[in-house]
Amino acid sequence: MPETARRADRPGDHRPGNRYGNRPTMKDVAARAGVGLKTVSRVVNGEPGVTPDTERRVQEAIEALGFRRNDSARVLRKGRTASIGLVLEDLADPFYGPLSRAVEEVARAHGALLINGSSAEDPDREQELALALCARRVDGLVIIPAGDDHRYLEPEIRAGVATVFVDRPAGRIDADVVLSDNFGGARDGVAHLIAHGHRRIGFIGDMPRIHTAAERLRGYRAAMEDAGTAVADGWMSLGGTDPERVRRAAEEMLSGPDAVTAVFTGNNRVTVTVIRVLAALSRPVALVGFDDLELADLLQPGVTVVAQDAAALGRTAAERLFRQLDGTLLAPERIELPTRLVERGSGEIPPSG
Amino acid sequence: MPETARRADRPGDHRPGNRYGNRPTMKDVAARAGVGLKTVSRVVNGEPGVTPDTERRVQEAIEALGFRRNDSARVLRKGRTASIGLVLEDLADPFYGPLSRAVEEVARAHGALLINGSSAEDPDREQELALALCARRVDGLVIIPAGDDHRYLEPEIRAGVATVFVDRPAGRIDADVVLSDNFGGARDGVAHLIAHGHRRIGFIGDMPRIHTAAERLRGYRAAMEDAGTAVADGWMSLGGTDPERVRRAAEEMLSGPDAVTAVFTGNNRVTVTVIRVLAALSRPVALVGFDDLELADLLQPGVTVVAQDAAALGRTAAERLFRQLDGTLLAPERIELPTRLVERGSGEIPPSG
DNA sequence: CTGAAAGCGCTTACAG
């Protein structure tokens, strides 16, 4: 049995904690096949210049020993790791699933693996993660920023780490960034409500320090201003996306003499909670939400949304990253992807009262 | 300016494609600080036995050069990479988001990074990915299998790669596996429909070669048998989860003289399509689905589901992986996590007709 | 067609 033979070949096998569980190396393969190290390297890498007979002997040794090339050593010598890092907010958020998958597909097409981690919306954790990835010498970094100061990446970028920011722009450094048209999308969504007769429209969004939240609020304001509609202070609420906070905000702007007849929600998590609040209400209130939701079309009424294409964001960013690595890229650029208004019913409800 | 100084220090800087973009190494730091290599290593790793003054000089050199330790070299020497791999079916599937995140959190607690990839339900791609991760010398592997033969991992496991299978068992090798109680969950879900008066109940599931699909079908059969109810052939449909296939299957079992009065769906993707089919129907049909869905409670009626805890699956698997790496683990084990029936309305509809 | 030597950037084991 080859396994037994292999164990017997390696007397040190039973030490605990031995490196890589005592894997065979090219040196072991070379010894067993009776050839030089370089010849093994040639066979393993499919390089030309090995006689069929030699190749066969090497292959046999590889199989008998269960050899698998240590890419981590290879990488040290070659300089590129064929891996990229993705720092996002939360892998569990449905918005980031398609984005990650798209980045992964592009990486795969370029023969690279994807290391990813969640910042949990914490700038320190984002930095920690990004720098840990740099220490592993990923070739590039796709970052959905949690913080707003990325000067900590300057030495890394200068050292050659390709970097693209997605969903939110980089802070205080000049870098490639791929965004959705958050301002335009929100403005269109709110204009849609206005077109359906609403004037008292509320906005509930994420924390204002988050770029997307600020941009969407700006879009809301612009649409209201375009329509010549004054905005009451109580109609705008920015803060955490936890259900309690959002619920309170919604209930507040839905009551009193200035109560809104329509709500624009700033992201998927806010939308979900507001749908729950509206479902418990006796009167119909219009709703348009930023971000699409699975099953949104099956609710009564269907949820009208401003959809962004998460997969396209990821794909675009990753492709740009690899163009940086190819050296075919010039100055940093800001790419903005369009959003799409999807009418499903909730946004077409006329004002009540 | 330190940057300029650094560039000037390194005459080869302008070659294209130079390794790691010509990053400074410990050797560079040592030279600049006028100390030995080992002293730099001590400072970088916070080892004791360096005078404050020496330490300061080294730190200054580190900052001036923008040095960051190359963990990829470190790893080669130390033998452990502090990274684990996760092979799943599709990062974009909402079921795997929380699972990935849970694995990531456990990895993080152990100081490890997560490399993950999607098999796209293709056994060859699963193998390719898993072996690529082994070549990178990940310390361990969490695998949601697409294939049913994992003997290809035997040499890797023997070489010390910790391995845990999740969601579906390993094929033809003895390994740790963490599963949901697919059989029991499906049986309970179908029994729930039976308790509400149904006898003609359909089952629509994923491809039968997928373990979870087979187990859930088994649960369906068991519940029907427990109730002494014969199952017509037309009531069971297994196959791809693409909407067209599922729609056809649903429409078929919902028509004709033997038409079912209730449907049990085998996973989240099937459930979503069946909800759409039922919504277009004039008569009420009961539905219980395996896997929970966001917004399921907001539909009319709410969707009754057999929920599994994706995060718990991931967490349990990752914890077991690190126990293997600690060496505190004995024989491979099969862990089964309970499911939970969540009543929301669709599963409590009485039979019609 | 084949292989010995040097080196990637670190850590280990040892000596001063």
Place this chain on the structure above:
DNA sequence: CTGAAAGCGCTTACAG
């Protein structure tokens, strides 16, 4: 407290 030498498992550049 400090550092020179050897080595992790590969690839590169070169010589035969």
